[in-house]
Amino acid sequence: MPRVLRELGTVEGRLLFVIILMFVGLSLSTDSFLTLANLTSLLNNNAVNLIWAVGLLVVLIAGGIDISFAVAASVVQYLAVYVFGLMGGGNWFLGFVVCGVIGIGLGLINAVLIHGFRVISIVITIATFNAFFGLLMFFSSGRSVYLLPDWWTDRIFIFEHQSASGVWSELNLAVGVMVACVLVTWILIRFTNLGRQLYAFGDNPEAARRAGVNIALMQALAFGWMGMMAGIGGLMQVNIVKEVVPNALYGRELEVLAAVVLGGARLGGGRGSILGCILGVMFVAITQNGLNLLGISPFAFNMIIGAAILIAISSSNLSFDIRPSRRAVLQEAAK
Amino acid sequence: MQSSAQDAGTPYVLQMFSVSKTFGGVRALDDVSFEVREGEVHCLAGENGCGKSTLIKIVTGVYTPEPSADIKCFGQSIRSMSPKQSRAMGIAVIWQDLALFPHMSVAENIAFDQMVGNLPRFVRVGSRLDQVKSILDRLGVQLDLDAPLNTLPIAQRQIVAIARALMGDARLIFMDEPNASLTQSETDHLLEIVRNLSAQGVAVVFVSHRLAEVLEISSRVTVLRDGKMVGVFPTEGMTQARLTELMTGASLQQTVAARDRSAAKPVLAVENLTRHGEFENISFTIRAGEILGLTGLIGSGRTELAHSLIGMTKPDQGAIYLQGRQIKPQSIRQAIDLGIAYVSEDRLSLGLIQPQSISDNSSISVLKSLLNQIGLLSPDKQGQMVRHWINELSIKIGDPDDAVSTLSGGNQQRVVLAKWLATEPQLLILDSPTVGVDVGARAGIFRIIRHLAENGLAILLISDEVTEVLFNSDRILHMNGGRIVNEYDPRQTSVDALEVQIYA
Numbered sequence: 073m074p075r076v077l078r079e080l081g082t083v084e085g086r087l088l089f090v091i092i093l094m095f096v097g098l099s100l101s102t103d104s105f106l107t108l109a110n111l112t113s114l115l116n117n118n119a120v121n122l123i124w125a126v127g128l129l130v131v132l133i134a135g136g137i138d139i140s141f142a143v144a145a146s147v148v149q150y151l152a153v154y155v156f157g158l159m160g161g162g163n164w165f166l167g168f169v170v171c172g173v174i175g176i177g178l179g180l181i182n183a184v185l186i187h188g189f190r191v192i193s194i195v196i197t198i199a200t201f202n203a204f205f206g207l208l209m210f211f212s213s214g215r216s217v218y219l220l221p222d223w224w225t226d227r228i229f230i231f232e233h234q235s236a237s238g239v240w241s242e243l244n245l246a247v248g249v250m251v252a253c254v255l256v257t258w259i260l261i262r263f264t265n266l267g268r269q270l271y272a273f274g275d276n277p278e279a280a281r282r283a284g285v286n287i288a289l290m291q292a293l294a295f296g297w298m299g300m301m302a303g304i305g306g307l308m309q310v311n312i313v314k315e316v317v318p319n320a321l322y323g324r325e326l327e328v329l330a331a332v333v334l335g336g337a338r339l340g341g342g343r344g345s346i347l348g349c350i351l352g353v354m355f356v357a358i359t360q361n362g363l364n365l366l367g368i369s370p371f372a373f374n375m376i377i378g379a380a381i382l383i384a385i386s387s388s389n390l391s392f393d394i395r396p397s398r399r400a401v402l403q404e405a406a407k
Numbered sequence: 408m409q410s411s412a413q414d415a416g417t418p419y420v421l422q423m424f425s426v427s428k429t430f431g432g433v434r435a436l437d438d439v440s441f442e443v444r445e446g447e448v449h450c451l452a453g454e455n456g457c458g459k460s461t462l463i464k465i466v467t468g469v470y471t472p473e474p475s476a477d478i479k480c481f482g483q484s485i486r487s488m489s490p491k492q493s494r495a496m497g498i499a500v501i502w503q504d505l506a507l508f509p510h511m512s513v514a515e516n517i518a519f520d521q522m523v524g525n526l527p528r529f530v531r532v533g534s535r536l537d538q539v540k541s542i543l544d545r546l547g548v549q550l551d552l553d554a555p556l557n558t559l560p561i562a563q564r565q566i567v568a569i570a571r572a573l574m575g576d577a578r579l580i581f582m583d584e585p586n587a588s589l590t591q592s593e594t595d596h597l598l599e600i601v602r603n604l605s606a607q608g609v610a611v612v613f614v615s616h617r618l619a620e621v622l623e624i625s626s627r628v629t630v631l632r633d634g635k636m637v638g639v640f641p642t643e644g645m646t647q648a649r650l651t652e653l654m655t656g657a658s659l660q661q662t663v664a665a666r667d668r669s670a671a672k673p674v675l676a677v678e679n680l681t682r683h684g685e686f687e688n689i690s691f692t693i694r695a696g697e698i699l700g701l702t703g704l705i706g707s708g709r710t711e712l713a714h715s716l717i718g719m720t721k722p723d724q725g726a727i728y729l730q731g732r733q734i735k736p737q738s739i740r741q742a743i744d745l746g747i748a749y750v751s752e753d754r755l756s757l758g759l760i761q762p763q764s765i766s767d768n769s770s771i772s773v774l775k776s777l778l779n780q781i782g783l784l785s786p787d788k789q790g791q792m793v794r795h796w797i798n799e800l801s802i803k804i805g806d807p808d809d810a811v812s813t814l815s816g817g818n819q820q821r822v823v824l825a826k827w828l829a830t831e832p833q834l835l836i837l838d839s840p841t842v843g844v845d846v847g848a849r850a851g852i853f854r855i856i857r858h859l860a861e862n863g864l865a866i867l868l869i870s871d872e873v874t875e876v877l878f879n880s881d882r883i884l885h886m887n888g889g890r891i892v893n894e895y896d897p898r899q900t901s902v903d904a905l906e907v908q909i910y911a
């Protein structure tokens with residue numbers, strides 16, 4: 073079968089089709105959707121989600137799941153505030169290092185628990201989700217932090233444009249960081265031996281073990297990568313909202329999880345792509361934005377995402393596991 | 408047959424002494440020794456559950472043996488092997504359960520071992536394509552290298568597993584039932600490759616339940632029984648009967664058992680059944696108590712025909728009658744309710760829920776009949792039923808509550824059989840029911856099938872093993888290119904005559 077046809081039949085292909093439909097529909101039915109200002113703010117508002125999404129993608133590919141990353145990002149923010157305080161300021165470079173390292177540390181806690189106790193990741197990360205959040209609320213006493221280093225809250229634009237009517241459109245630094253995170257993750261999972269081993273481990277752990285794949289390393293890589301993305305996402309989130317609020321990110325994990333699953337990452341491991349992940353986040357973002365512009369109740373958003381997940385999961389089961397094998401049987405019979 | 412490898416001068420590539428392994432209460436290996444010489448084809452023979460796969464997993468570091476073990480690999484003493492280390496030393500394996508990656512492409516599966524390693528390194532997906540292609544050429548097959556593995560039928564997956572073991576330069580290759588789902592011609596290619604490898608000095612350890620093949624390919628055979636060594640024997644002068652006796656501790660005689668059932672009433676009648684591109688104009692009848700053999704090469708349409716009979720696919724034309732009434736099963740569930748049971752070809756992946764218990768797996772298709780008065784599953788009834796079939800099929804298990812995945816390959820297949828036999832069907836369709844089952848158990852399974860037939864069950868036995876259909880059917884249909892081309896009476900033909908017809 074030609075490659076193009078096969079790509080069209082994938083989750084990614086169909087999701088792209090749906091997104092194009094939505095894009096065209098919203099452009100025609102509202103005047104505000106297809107404007108530079110709206111599209112750039114869409115990117116700004118979803119940059120952090122996509123940073124987390126590519127982290128979560130790596131975990132899903134390796135056959136795991138992580139519920140704790142959004143709360144972990146809050147923990148990173150608080151710890152970073154403390155560390156920058158000790159350092160007497162800090163700068164962007166140190167910001168990435170500190171947040172990345174703390175994030176990796178939190179991710180490794182998950183990895184060690186999962187691998188050490190041989191407990192499935194959903195159980196462990198629900199536990200760490202609660203533990204992280206409890207500790208955070210306890211030590212912060214629920215207080216937000218507004219006094220932050222200037223470098224951290226100063227707006228940095230990587231793109232600015234003023235239209236004839238005087239409306240400003242701009243892209244935040246977070247969008248640039250997002251692009252970098254996506255690229256690096258893409259290289260990891262697609263072009264390195266470690267990435268291919270992650271797929272294998274998620275696909276058939278026993279076979280991977282027999283082939284000599286280092287299972288502990290895979291868990292550490294997947295959850296460490298997720299942790300690093302959680303930390304970087306946390307850092308950029310502060311740059312956008314200019315405050316650190318303990319429960320600001322609570323609940324975001326499900327939105328991101330929905331986006332990644334919609335993008336074709338398989339719960340259970342072994343399948344998922346960067347393209348799908350981007351499209352999944354785009355789908356969620358455009359849905360939210362479109363409902364807003366059309367003036368529909370925000371509660372409809374949750375229903376639509378829920379329905380989309382059901383459709384995605386049931387249709388992928390139908391056409392991925394049964395149809396191809398029927399095709400294979402036919403091919404064999406035709407020989 | 409190689410006799411050169413028996414020369415006492417040839418160095419050993421592998422020597423294992425006093426190897427033991429216990430799982431829970433099961434003594435899988437008990438003080439076993441095993442030696443392989445350079446360039447030798449060495450068979451490992453024994454009944455299901457005697458420990459063959461366990462032995463392979465110990466050599467390759469998947470399991471750790473008990474401390475008494477003394478292992479020497481390529482002259483090096485090994486305390487504890489890891490899978491990576493064994494691979495690095497030049498050991499490759501074709502696993503009985505294939506151990507492939509279903510969502511990866513065929514090419515990536517075949518070339519996966521180059522990905523293994525802890526240090527990050529750039530790799531190009533689809534590199535080494537030439538090598539992959541040349542291996543497939545040697546095997547005489549063509550596969551779509553970009554297709555995800557899970558879109559391939561089981562026979563082609565097995566080819567992928569074989570190709571994977573041939574990548575890289577292994578010096579010792581374990582093949583654990585590598586041809587269980589292969590056609591004769593693919594098997595012939597494989598055996599040819601084994602001979603070539605052996606001529607180049609690569610040692611091959613071959614596991615198969617097809618004894619004719621074992622005797623043809625190997626120079627020595629190590630026989631295990633119940634985890635214990637029976638001995639190491641040269642295959643020169645060895646016969647199938649003798650080998651069977653060594654494996655089972657009893658001698659088995661195979662004879663044609665066909666009877667004339669033409670007076671009994673028809674259970675299944677198929678008229679002009681057609682599904683374009685799969686099979687054309689199929690008509691036949693199976694009578695009560697009759698075992699109808701259906702043979703032909705893989706791809707001749709026999710499995711596709713079975714799929715239509717049990718409602719997995721819809722025929723384009725023709726009619727199916729069960730007990731004189733026309734039926735049009737729309738799903739497997741409906742076919743079961745109508746009294747048709749189907750033991751599929753790919754039973755390891757389709758028939759069992761691996762992590763669940765033996766007991767639950769064997770009773771899953773008859774849960775309704777195991778309910779007590781208030782509609783809950785009755786553990787007593789379930790236990791009774793499970794024990795009955797474990798005894799009938801002599802399934803070797805520790806405890807019915809153990810997960811199915813802990814059973815040896817052949818014993819897993821018996822659990823699938825038990826699951827279907829428990830539905831007490833009117834028509835039983837068996838698609839290659841003894842692939843991977845040892846000789847002793849085959850006889851046992853056919854005894855049960857014969858017994859079921861005597862109680863009036865109609866049985867369709869699909870198999871490409873000529874001896875199997877010949878000795879166990881009452882009549883034989885031969886399919887080729889989607890059509891029934893001939894019918895034979897087992898009493899008036901012979902293994903050789905039938906083989907000529909089918910493979911010609």
Ligand SMILES: Nc1ncnc2c1ncn2[C@@H]1O[C@H](COP(=O)(O)OP(=O)(O)OP(=O)(O)O)[C@@H](O)[C@H]1O
Nearest residue numbers: 430435455456457458459460461813814815816817
């Ligand atoms: N992981 C495990 N846990 C528990 N029991 C096991 C495990 N692996 C193997 N066994 C048991 O050890 C015994 C030997 O199994 P093994 O798979 O080596 O048999 P085998 O000779 O390969 O049989 P077959 O011809 O059916 O493949 C069996 O009784 C099996 O149930």
Ligand SMILES: [Mg+2]
Nearest residue numbers: 460503815816
């Ligand atoms: Mg085995």
